[in-house]
Amino acid sequence: MIYDIFYISNTSVNTDAWNLFSKRFPAARKLENVKSFNDVKLKSFTKFFWIVWDDLVVSDNFIFDYRVAKWDESYTHVFKNGEYYDGISLFSKNSTVSEREFSNRFYVNKKEIDVVASTPKPYDKFYIDTYEEYLNAIETATTDMFWVIWDEVLVNPEFAFDFKVPKYDQHIPHVFKNGKYFDGICIFPKSTIVTQREFENRFYINKKEIDVVASMPRPYDMFFMSYDETNADINYQKLLDRFPLAKRVHGVKGIHQAHIKAAELSSTEMFWVIDADAEILPEFNFEFEQIPYYDRQRRINLIETVHVWRSKNPVNKLRYGYGGVKLFPKHLTMSMDITKPDMTTSISDKFQVMKEVSNITAFNIDEFSTWRSAFRECAKLSSKSIDRNYDKETTVRLRIWCAVGKNEPFGLYSIGGALAGYRFGTANVGDLEELSKINDFDWLFSEYTEWLPSLELHLKTKDRYKKETDVE
Numbered sequence: 001m002i003y004d005i006f007y008i009s010n011t012s013v014n015t016d017a018w019n020l021f022s023k024r025f026p027a028a029r030k031l032e033n034v035k036s037f038n039d040v041k042l043k044s045f046t047k048f049f050w051i052v053w054d055d056l057v058v059s060d061n062f063i064f065d066y067r068v069a070k071w072d073e074s075y076t077h078v079f080k081n082g083e084y085y086d087g088i089s090l091f092s093k094n095s096t097v098s099e100r101e102f103s104n105r106f107y108v109n110k111k112e113i114d115v116v117a118s119t120p121k122p123y124d125k126f127y128i129d130t131y132e133e134y135l136n137a138i139e140t141a142t143t144d145m146f147w148v149i150w151d152e153v154l155v156n157p158e159f160a161f162d163f164k165v166p167k168y169d170q171h172i173p174h175v176f177k178n179g180k181y182f183d184g185i186c187i188f189p190k191s192t193i194v195t196q197r198e199f200e201n202r203f204y205i206n207k208k209e210i211d212v213v214a215s216m217p218r219p220y221d222m223f224f225m226s227y228d229e230t231n232a233d234i235n236y237q238k239l240l241d242r243f244p245l246a247k248r249v250h251g252v253k254g255i256h257q258a259h260i261k262a263a264e265l266s267s268t269e270m271f272w273v274i275d276a277d278a279e280i281l282p283e284f285n286f287e288f289e290q291i292p293y294y295d296r297q298r299r300i301n302l303i304e305t306v307h308v309w310r311s312k313n314p315v316n317k318l319r320y321g322y323g324g325v326k327l328f329p330k331h332l333t334m335s336m337d338i339t340k341p342d343m344t345t346s347i348s349d350k351f352q353v354m355k356e357v358s359n360i361t362a363f364n365i366d367e368f369s370t371w372r373s374a375f376r377e378c379a380k381l382s383s384k385s386i387d388r389n390y391d392k393e394t395t396v397r398l399r400i401w402c403a404v405g406k407n408e409p410f411g412l413y414s415i416g417g418a419l420a421g422y423r424f425g426t427a428n429v430g431d432l433e434e435l436s437k438i439n440d441f442d443w444l445f446s447e448y449t450e451w452l453p454s455l456e457l458h459l460k461t462k463d464r465y466k467k468e469t470d471v472e
Contacts, residue, residue, distance in 0.1 A: 002027065003090065004049040005064055008034045010103075013054045014142060017121070021058065028052075037097035044093055048073075051089050053105075055144055056081060056118040058088070066090060066113070076110045079117035085110075086167040088117040105167040120164045123147050123187060131196045138190050145170055148186045152268065153178055153215035155185070163187065163210065172206045176214035183293035185214040203294035217290055220269075220327065222246040223262040226276035227253075227441065231365045235276060243286065246274070255439045256338040256346075263333035269303050271333075273326045277369070278311065278359040280325070288327065303329045305350040309358035315370075315405035315414045318397060321353055322377055323361025341385045341435040363414075370410040371448050374401060374417030375424070376438045382425030383435055398422060412455065420451055 005028040007013065007021050013032050022028055031040060040051060050064055068077060073092055081087025086105040091097070101107050124146040126137040137146055145165055149155060165174055171192050178184025183202040188194070198204045224239055224246055226232035232250075239246050247265065252258035262271060272286055288307075291298050311324035321344075332348050340346035363373035378401050381394050401418040405411040421438075424447075428434040437443045 002046075003064070004044045004046045005029070005052065006031050006040050006043070006049060007052050007054060008032075008040060009054040010034055017054050021052070024058070025064065036099050037091075037095075037102045041091070041093060041095070046093075048090055048092055051091060052118075053087075055121045056087055057121055058118050059116055062088070062115070062117045066115075068092075072111060074109065076107045077113055078105075078107065078110050079113045079115050082116065082119045082164050084164070084166045085112045087120075122161070125149060125161070127151065131199050134188070134199055135193070137188070138193065141190055144191070145187050145189050148188055149215075150184065152218045153184050154218050155215050156213055159185075159212070159214045163212070169208060172208055173204045174208045174210055175202075175204065176210045176212050178215045178293075179213065179217050179290050181290065181292035181294075182209045201294045201296055218268060219245070219286070220271050220288070221266045222272040222274065222286065223265070224248045224274050224276065225258055225262065226250045227258070229276040229365065229369060231362060232276040235279060235362075239274060239280060242280070253441070254338075255343045256336060259328065259333055259343060260336065260338075263328065263330050266330045269330050270327055271330060273328060274359075275323055275361065277361055277363045277365065277373075278323060278325065279362050280359045281357060284309075284325070284356065284358045286325070301350070304332060304348055305329065305352050306344060306348050307352045307354055308344060309354045309356055311359045311361040312357055314360055314362055315364050315408045315411050316400050317404070318400055319357060320397065323359070323363065323373075325358035339432055339436060341383070341432065341438055342380050343439070364408065364410040367410060367413045368445065368448055370413040371417035371420075371451070372441070372444050374414045375421035375444065375447070377401065378418040378421035379425035379428075379435065379438045380421075382422045383429050385425075385432075385435055416451065416455060417448075420447070 005025055007018060007028050008031040011033060013030050018030055022030070029043070031043065034040060040049070048068055052058065066077070068090065074094075076092070076095055076097070077090040078085045079088045089105070089107075095109075097107060121143055123143045124137075124141045126133070126141070126146060127149050128134055128137060129151040134148065137148065147161060163174070165187060170189050172189065173194060174187040175182045176185045192206075194204055222243055222245065224236045226236065226248065227250070236246075236248055249258055249262045249265070252261050259273065262273065274280065291302055293299065306329065307327040308321040309324040309326070310319050310321060312319050313322065326344060328347060336343070336347045345351060364370040378398060381398050381401070384391070384394065398418075402415060402422055406415055408414070424438075425435070
């Protein structure tokens, strides 16, 4: 005798799934909005009956031909659903099954049959970022649990999304590792809604942590900033060879405006900036400390801080933040004060100098580029327009800029630009309108052309040279 087969759901049965099942098993009956075991039991005409939930995929070789031995008739017979015994079940009409047992598919009086009769239906996937999108996923998901993949993570290519949650655990989120921390890809239940605070912090009161690296934090966007530098194309290609996802912002007039453009293009909450004359050192990998998403205060502090790495000056051998790689907060960069001469320190009142040397700042590639770079830096140093700089440190750097490296390529232009910038900055201390001219490359070129005829006289004798660099 063939036992009754019921294809059931606690809501509406998925139409496509039912059509496939009924085609294979025409005698099966569909039951919707099932709330208890008795809802099914009362509709059976056979001594035993099968229950198949609509979140299962019946194995191709399973044909519902199992027969219960006389001495086993008091048990509920449960077949494997993938790796767990929470799938297709064979019940006796004499069975008593509580609502809790039925909803969890975990029966007190049972016999486990080591036959894979089904596998769980794959969970729906949602790529989301906001709490509203999460609530919408709950409404639209066709499976009792669903994957959530955050916009700012990179999925591990070896992660197969084949993890299945046993029925008795399907009331809590299951959280996978995102690099080092459990704040990445999740499996959420439809039946339990997490609060907005839990969602936004990615820290759930009731959860299960799965020690599998399903994703990595998405690397911050990387922007190569160029205007008219003669070595820009070469340096950009070198950067692409190591970091193929690096983007380029080119030809935007104005230092502030170029960085605002990069911030607008950035899809990450912070972004890297590499100057066009930067030659990245082989050991520098743009790696940064990962902060768990649920450590909210540290994350807020991070995305409000400008980070600057050191660079090596090839002319005067100074090593500090000038020309170094930078990590900027996206939203603060977009709203920066464009009237301040020094763009980097005008973005945020939080500033972190990193000890590691990131690159050689190869600004000495031609006469004008060398002069312009030295002029701009020394104008800022001498006018004390770089926030949070120490006077003693600034004085030492000025002296070195104005005195060291004349035998290096374009060294005289570096020293000449430094001296001219030193004079300009000293003469315009506190005059932000005048000092802002150092970010106008057309104005800088006109200054350079006026200075150029005096190059030989300007650096003619050691006495004059020594006197000019005797900054206070």
